[in-house]
């Protein structure tokens with residue numbers, strides 16, 4: 224795949240946050256809860272892939288079986304998505320982003336470095352494994368606006384099964400429905416994504432951990448976003 228990425232450089236005001244965490248740590252809940260003035264474009268590879276699967280594009284067809292089984296989609300596909308999404312934002316004059324769920328492997332981080340995508344900080348949202356497992360079976364998502372709800376805790380929809388925002392019927396994500404797939408996603412995260420923390424630390428990039436196992440840790444998340 225040919226990558227078409229306009230270069231960003233330190234000093235042009237670009238500010239890139241890598242947001243990572245075990246499945247169901249609450250990454251999208253935190254970004255949705257950000258006050259308007261702190262919001263910035265979010266490039267979420269999982270959302271982009273689910274849209275491609277729903278639209279039946281060739282990329283979606285390529286990614287579907289990996290996603291359904293809880294495995295990582297090949298790096299080549301991910302780098303193409305990332306490059307295209309960032310290019311579009313940059314063409315619109317935006318230079319600050321949150322990358323939600325990418326990179327997920329050292330190879331992806333290295334390819335980002337080769338493409339000249341600077342990372343200012345990594346925010347690691349953490350919850351215990353049992354919480355991640357339990358949240359999976361209780362997660363509901365809006366297929367339209369992508370807002371995420373939980374049947375347990377503080378993020379229930381106002382009306383059962385209906386999105387507060389756009390009133391679409393909430394669904395269970397296919398990869399949340401099967402406990403075996405949930406287990407595979409957790410194992411994949413532990414094995415392939417957690418080595419990124421040391422990778423970035425070694426390069427002098429701040430890695431900030433936010434514990435999101437209790438009530439939504441929005442204040443801590445905002446502090447982390449402001450880390451230089």
Ligand code: ADP
Pocket residue numbers: 245246247268269270272289290291293294295296297301323324325326327331398408
């Ligand atoms: P979660 O973090 O809950 O697994 P996401 O919505 O971020 O959910 O991702 C869903 C699926 O999309 C992943 O299980 C994986 O198959 C694929 N995916 C998303 N981002 C990446 C990535 N950076 N590298 C490889 N696969 C990815």
